[in-house]
Amino acid sequence: MKRRSFLAASTASVGTLAFPALVRAQGLEKPRMTIAVGGKNLLYYLPLTVAETLGYFKDEGLDLTIADFAGGSRALQAVVGGSADVVSGAFEHTVNMQAKGQRMRAFVLQGRAPQIVLGVNPKTLPNFKSVADLKGKKIGVTAPGSSTNVMVNFVLAKAGLKPSDVSIIGVGAASGAVAAMRSGQIDAISNLDPVITLLQRSGDLKIVTDTRIVKEADQVFGGPMPAGCLYAPQAFLDKNPNTAQALTNAIVRANRWIQQAGPSDIVKAVPESYLLGDRAVYIDAFLAAKGALSPDGSIPDAGADTALRALRSIDESLNNVQFDLKAVYTNDFVKKANAKYPKA
Structure with missing residues (x-):
């Protein structure tokens, strides 16, 4: 036993x-x-x-x-x-x-x-100077209502613009977003890496706001x-x-x-x-x-x-x-x- x-x-x-x-x-x-x-x-x-x-x-x-x-x-x-x-x-x-x-x-x-970056399309906005220039433009986000959309609205508000002053277009978070920028379907994009780095390296993006940098994110939002x-x-x-x-x-x-x-x-x-x-x-x-x-x-x-x-x-x-x-x-x-x- x-x-x-x-x-x-x-x-x-x-x-x-x-x-x-x-x-x-x-x-x-x-x-x-x-x-x-x-x-x-x-x-x-x-x-x-x-x-x-x-x-x-x-x-x-x-x-x-x-x-x-x-x-x-x-x-x-x-x-x-x-x-x-x-x-x-x-x-x-x-x-x-x-x-x-x-x-x-x-x-x-x-x-x-x-980590969201807002950038403009050098092809469609070659003379971009400030966020105010986005009025009436098409901005790509991962999906309407997502955090990338919130980021756009927040940056627009600081520049005196309303969400209705731009057209928000969902472009996803992969190759579709890259294609939308390169083809000129959108004038600006609010997205994340690796999409942002890919567009930046090919010359298809001019960065406006970069919250991958913690210090810059804290400044944009006024805190962590x-x-x-x-x-x-x-x-x-x-x-x-x-x-x-x-x-x-x-x-x-x-x-x-x-x-x-x-x-x-x-x-x-x-x-x-x-x-x-x-x-x-x-x-x-x-x-x-x-x-x-x-x-x-x-x-x-x-x-x-x-x-x-x-x-x-x-x-x-x-x-x-x-x-x-x-x-x-x-x-x-x-x-x-x-x-x-x-x-x-």
């Missing part, structure tokens, strides 16, 4: 060592789930891709489906509609949704600056402007705290890995399609955007105030709304993740 007990215990022990992710998954409320993202190939969402390709989500016992959409607003719609559980998207959506009576909460940061993050309905976080923690652990590991990684490491970690046919451009884009990526996943306490100011500058109706900004983010999961995966 003792020998049988010993063998049974040994077998169980081997099983535990062989399937650590399975054991962890047993503690998760929802190991199989869907994350919606708008433009997964963008460096804005690099931590999400790294966590996926390096197996960090699997290490936490998660079996994820990552659904990619044309822009952040579409990804948000997927969660609101119930076809996805969590959004990998722009932080300011959590503030905007509170105004609409829907409680969304960010729980781990991917980017500490928006949190960017890419994971956010979800408050009800999801309440019901699935262990699952949210597992997601946070994976993203924090990815954030830390990226800060230590070299360009060649990054190129190996992303799908070939992300490179848009030019590995050197992607490397340049990574180097340009790296400083804007979060080192540890923490959301700055002043970030919600900055996001609200930006949103109010483009939507006066928000001035009449009382916000509970503490309810749009939490660092509770991030603190635990950083304790589990401390800085090397």
Whole structure:
């Protein structure tokens, strides 16, 4: 009997060592789930891709489906509609949704600056001098209502222009955006890397505002402007705290890995399609955007105030709304993740 007990215990022990992710998954409320993202190939969402390709989500016992959409607003719609559980998207959506009576909460940061670049087309606007020259022009964004659209509206407002003074056109976040600029279909673009670096290197873009630079982003928005993050309905976080923690652990590991990684490491970690046919451009884009990526996943306490100011500058109706900004983010999961995966 003792020998049988010993063998049974040994077998169980081997099983535990062989399937650590399975054991962890047993503690998760929802190991199989869907994350919606708008433009997964963008460096804005690099931590999400790294966590996926390096197996960090699997290490936490998660079996994820990552659904990619044309822009952040579409990804948000997927969660609101119930076809996805969590959004990998722009932080300011959590503030905007509170105004609409829907409680969304960010729980781990991917980017500490928006990384969005507004630039003009040298072919259609060869004599461009200031943002005021964009009146009556066509501006490409990833998708109408996305963070790239918010950025355009914010910059226009500072120049005394209204959103209705321009035509907003959704061009996506990949080769379609590049083609729209090169063919002259749009006069300006609000987009992210690697699209921006590709256009810049080919001479098809003149930069107006560059929030890949943290200092410039802080000046544009008047404070720290949190960017890419994971956010979800408050009800999801309440019901699935262990699952949210597992997601946070994976993203924090990815954030830390990226800060230590070299360009060649990054190129190996992303799908070939992300490179848009030019590995050197992607490397340049990574180097340009790296400083804007979060080192540890923490959301700055002043970030919600900055996001609200930006949103109010483009939507006066928000001035009449009382916000509970503490309810749009939490660092509770991030603190635990950083304790589990401390800085090397």
